[in-house]
Structure formats: structure tokens, C-alpha cells
Amino acid sequence: MACAELTLSTRSMYRGDTYKFTATIKNNDVILDITGYTIKMSVRITYKDKDDTSDPEIEAIATIPAGTDGKANFEIEPADTTSLDARDYVYDIELTSDTDEVSTIGIGKFTIKREVS
Numbered sequence: 001m002a003c004a005e006l007t008l009s010t011r012s013m014y015r016g017d018t019y020k021f022t023a024t025i026k027n028n029d030v031i032l033d034i035t036g037y038t039i040k041m042s043v044r045i046t047y048k049d050k051d052d053t054s055d056p057e058i059e060a061i062a063t064i065p066a067g068t069d070g071k072a073n074f075e076i077e078p079a080d081t082t083s084l085d086a087r088d089y090v091y092d093i094e095l096t097s098d099t100d101e102v103s104t105i106g107i108g109k110f111t112i113k114r115e116v117s
Contacts, residue, residue: 035067
């Protein structure tokens with residue numbers, strides 16, 4: 001698999017809300033055909049140690065409507081965050097090709113904010 005890339009930013013959401021975003025996967029500024037791929041986002045309190053076998057706080061598998069446009073749609077449900085502390089987390093997005101090659105295509109900061117209502 002070619003080295004895919006994703007421009008990541010700090011993401012933030014309110015605890016208990018629905019959070020949706022679309023990521024466009026590219027390789028050398030050219031949109032990558034992600035037909036047959038799996039794209040997963042994991043959110044953790046801190047970066048995972050090699051011996052860490054715990055589950056991430058949030059895990060979201062993207063839906064890929066077309067594949068040829070490189071777009072992956074992520075959705076975090078309210079139930080995914082209602083029990084989490086409002087704080088900064090870290091996240092990464094991992095791409096698994098149709099031939100089972102795995103690439104981490106980016107990491108970033110993920111903030112869960114306290115809700116008022």
C-alpha cells in the first residue's frame with residue numbers, strides 16, 4: 001500500500017453529543033481509492049504502550065460511501081462519551097487495505113468538553 005496521509009487537526013466535541021466528520025484520504029496529494037478498505041479511529045487517554053492490551057475509550061469505524069472519492073465518514077454516538085471525563089485525549093486513524101496492510105495515517109488531539117444541559 002502506498003503511504004496514505006490525512007491532515008489531522010485537534011477535534012473537540014461535547015460529552016454526550018453526536019459527532020460526525022468526513023476525512024479525505026490522499027497519497028501524495030492525490031485522492032486514494034479506498035474501496036474495500038477499513039478505516040478506524042481510536043481515542044485514548046494517552047498514547048498506547050506496546051504492552052497495553054486495554055480497549056480504547058472510543059472506537060469508530062468509518063463508513064465509505066463510494067471509495068473512489070477517498071471519503072470516509074465517521075460518527076461518534078452520544079453513548080460513546082457520556083461516561084467519559086471532560087478532558088484532552090489523543091486519537092489516531094488507521095487504514096487497513098483490502099490486502100490487510102495496516103497503516104496509521106495520522107494522530108491528533110481529541111477534546112471532550114463538559115455539557116451544560
